[in-house]
Amino acid sequence: MLTKWIIERKRDGVELKPEEIEAIIQGYTIGEVPDYQMAAFAMAVYFRGMTPAETAALTKAMMHSGEVLSFDDEPRPSADKHSTGGIGDKISLILAPLAAAAGLAVPMISGRGLGVTGGTLDKLESIPGFNVQLRVADFKRIVREVGCCMIGQTATLAPADRKLYALRDVTGTVPSIPLITASIMSKKLAEGAATLVFDVKCGRGAFMRTLEDARGLAASLIRTGAALDRRMAALITDMDRPLGASIGNALEVREAIEVLRGSGPQVVRDLTIELVAHMAVLSDVQPTLVHARGTLARLLDKGQALDRFARMITAQGGDARCLDDLSLLPTAPVQQAVPAPADGYVADIDPDALGRVVLELGGGRRLATDTIDHSTGINELAAVGTRVAAGEPLCRIHARNAEEAAGATAKVLAAIRLAEQPPGETPVIIETISEAT
Ligand code: URA
Numbered sequence: 001m002l003t004k005w006i007i008e009r010k011r012d013g014v015e016l017k018p019e020e021i022e023a024i025i026q027g028y029t030i031g032e033v034p035d036y037q038m039a040a041f042a043m044a045v046y047f048r049g050m051t052p053a054e055t056a057a058l059t060k061a062m063m064h065s066g067e068v069l070s071f072d073d074e075p076r077p078s079a080d081k082h083s084t085g086g087i088g089d090k091i092s093l094i095l096a097p098l099a100a101a102a103g104l105a106v107p108m109i110s111g112r113g114l115g116v117t118g119g120t121l122d123k124l125e126s127i128p129g130f131n132v133q134l135r136v137a138d139f140k141r142i143v144r145e146v147g148c149c150m151i152g153q154t155a156t157l158a159p160a161d162r163k164l165y166a167l168r169d170v171t172g173t174v175p176s177i178p179l180i181t182a183s184i185m186s187k188k189l190a191e192g193a194a195t196l197v198f199d200v201k202c203g204r205g206a207f208m209r210t211l212e213d214a215r216g217l218a219a220s221l222i223r224t225g226a227a228l229d230r231r232m233a234a235l236i237t238d239m240d241r242p243l244g245a246s247i248g249n250a251l252e253v254r255e256a257i258e259v260l261r262g263s264g265p266q267v268v269r270d271l272t273i274e275l276v277a278h279m280a281v282l283s284d285v286q287p288t289l290v291h292a293r294g295t296l297a298r299l300l301d302k303g304q305a306l307d308r309f310a311r312m313i314t315a316q317g318g319d320a321r322c323l324d325d326l327s328l329l330p331t332a333p334v335q336q337a338v339p340a341p342a343d344g345y346v347a348d349i350d351p352d353a354l355g356r357v358v359l360e361l362g363g364g365r366r367l368a369t370d371t372i373d374h375s376t377g378i379n380e381l382a383a384v385g386t387r388v389a390a391g392e393p394l395c396r397i398h399a400r401n402a403e404e405a406a407g408a409t410a411k412v413l414a415a416i417r418l419a420e421q422p423p424g425e426t427p428v429i430i431e432t433i434s435e436a437t
Pocket residue numbers: 165174179180181183184
């Protein structure tokens with residue numbers, strides 16, 4: 001089967017057979033299909049789209065391009081969550097130990113941030129000594145012993161995605177729902193979790209800016225998971241404002257610790273509980289969502305999720321004393337409050353603008369080779385709807401020097417709108433697609 005024919009058939013809008021999709025992905029993974037042919041194929045998919053059967057075949061082929069882990073021999077059911085990413089999204093840090101405390105096995109493979117604030121791995125690396133580069137055997141052992149383990153992508157899991165994603169990034173073919181679906185799902189399926197819950201973020205601080213796009217991606221993920229026999233749920237959640245009160249690596253770890261202690265921003269606690277509730281019900285460790293929510297709230301309030309987090313940190317070489325002594329986490333030399341310029345209600349916070357501020361403070365990376373400053377960012381951010389008096393702090397900036405802090409202050413003020421009237425309430429969970437009840 002000539003690669004050129006497969007590209008031509010896709011270009012002409014013909015539905016490809018699974019073996020054609022498998023051939024092009026296999027050939028690309030081993031270097032027989034060159035980048036220029038794969039780029040043409042990706043562009044044909046971008047314009048022609050894919051049917052659900054084609055998307056499922058693409059996902060399967062990419063998943064099987066490398067090692068596929070299995071947790072079927074685990075006594076606990078395996079489950080994981082994937083977020084499409086947003087500003088201040090530290091949910092994974094709380095979710096994995098909470099789900100483990102609830103009786104699930106959570107084998108979580110996460111990424112680093114690029115072009116925005118740090119990813120989950122960057123946040124975890126704020127913890128002194130924490131190692132995200134484990135061998136697969138150690139990853140599996142820690143999942144068995146602790147109930148959760150969080151590592152970075154290995155060279156052997158879904159290698160076709162690593163190659164194809166880099167190619168899509170430079171050929172204008174990232175925003176294609178079938179290609180995004182196969183990219184996300186192939187990695188998550190190769191990781192071996194039986195149940196998957198997706199947090200599809202929607203809004204100015206997200207990859208999917210409109211509800212229509214977020215719905216399209218959520219539906220495609222669910223359809224593909226069902227075709228590949230996985231239990232799945234997707235929550236479409238608000239990213240038109242930052243999630244919680246902290247943005248920046250060590251600052252987000254601090255906020256996650258607060259939530260694991262039973263306090264912290266309510267919105268972060270509520271969303272984490274909801275995502276784990278779906279994981280737990282779909283995995284049959286909880287009978288109903290209502291029951292699960294109560295159990296999970298108690299696990300947070302009694303410190304049982306925090307205890308799992310401590311065990312996971314220790315198992316991964318980190319210093320768990322930072323949970324009791326936050327001064328062991330990286331701390332920025334300059335910390336200053338941003339005073340409200342007038343009385344009013346916080347009516348809007350642009351998450352994208354604040355993400356850029358944190359990137360410029362050193363808390364994210366523009367290029368994959370950039371190093372991150374784990375200490376910098378923004379915290380104590382007043383939530384939308386808060387009433388403030390002139391001079392009261394809207395947030396606190398953590399910077400490497402006074403000059404960067406001053407530059408950030410002006411940009412933060414431009415990103416936060418005050419109004420005389422309180423804004424309407426906006427729920428964090430916009431829509432839920434799940435069989436769990
Ligand atoms: N994240 C991924 O992992 N893949 C995509 O294609 C887009 C976002």
